[in-house]
Amino acid sequence: MDNHGISSEWLGTYIEGFRGKDGTLHPLLEVKRVHSMKVRDNCALIADGLGWTGSRRDLALTAAVLHDAGRFLQFADYGTFFDGASVDHGDLGRRVLEEAFPWERLEGEGVKETILEAVRLHNKKALPAGVPPHQRPVAEIVRDSDKIDVFRLVRRHVEENRVNDLLPRLDVNGGYSGELIRELEEDGQGSYRNVRSLADFLLVQLSWAFDLNFAPSFRILDGDGTFAWIAGRLPSHTAVDPFVDSVFRHVEAMA
Numbered sequence: 001m002d003n004h005g006i007s008s009e010w011l012g013t014y015i016e017g018f019r020g021k022d023g024t025l026h027p028l029l030e031v032k033r034v035h036s037m038k039v040r041d042n043c044a045l046i047a048d049g050l051g052w053t054g055s056r057r058d059l060a061l062t063a064a065v066l067h068d069a070g071r072f073l074q075f076a077d078y079g080t081f082f083d084g085a086s087v088d089h090g091d092l093g094r095r096v097l098e099e100a101f102p103w104e105r106l107e108g109e110g111v112k113e114t115i116l117e118a119v120r121l122h123n124k125k126a127l128p129a130g131v132p133p134h135q136r137p138v139a140e141i142v143r144d145s146d147k148i149d150v151f152r153l154v155r156r157h158v159e160e161n162r163v164n165d166l167l168p169r170l171d172v173n174g175g176y177s178g179e180l181i182r183e184l185e186e187d188g189q190g191s192y193r194n195v196r197s198l199a200d201f202l203l204v205q206l207s208w209a210f211d212l213n214f215a216p217s218f219r220i221l222d223g224d225g226t227f228a229w230i231a232g233r234l235p236s237h238t239a240v241d242p243f244v245d246s247v248f249r250h251v252e253a254m255a
Helices: 003-016 028-051 054-066 070-078 089-100 111-121 138-160 178-187 198-211 215-224 226-231 238-255
Strands: none
Touching: 003 028, 003 054, 028 054, 028 138, 028 215, 054 111, 054 138, 054 238, 070 089, 089 111, 111 138, 138 215, 138 226, 178 198, 178 226, 178 238, 198 215, 198 226, 198 238, 215 226, 215 238
């Protein structure tokens, strides 16, 4: 069995430990279980588009399937996936894997630290400059793969009028928060800490276009109509409208 097969098997067993006394898994944990598999599948599509093969592809898929390992303990301990009210789930995921994952079963030099760093960094606003060159592509592909599924997951919940099932703290009908607009104007990218409404959340998602790393990622999302769908749901605003235009120019250049 290859490394990502071993990791998928381990994750399934690990998640079983979070079932309730009645044997059921909380619906939000089931969402994260399915999400982990979809992120792995997204990673495979991107890797294939880049021509990655063999151990390089396997390493990327391994990191992808394990990227949200911290979510399950986070929810068990805090009852929320909101990092701001609990713990950074990337940092927690690294700790969970350090303590619980059977690293001796994986093959390849340096795979442990590359996977752990990809997990730790997958949810950060940006990758730090000091990520070693041999680790950076894996961290980048995991971040892209994660974003693709989050885009799809949020869109599905919005279209089914059940976004609060996924994001219970969100004001569905509210406008933009002033803090987010200021952050967008200053940094060119938004962060979750300033999200109050669905409009805020979608604006942050749109800003992710500037943090995608690989052409296949742009092609997948553009093919889904993701960027156009988000733009069509954003209220007009003097600071937001030029930003939306800049996103579409960037996507066209990168896809």
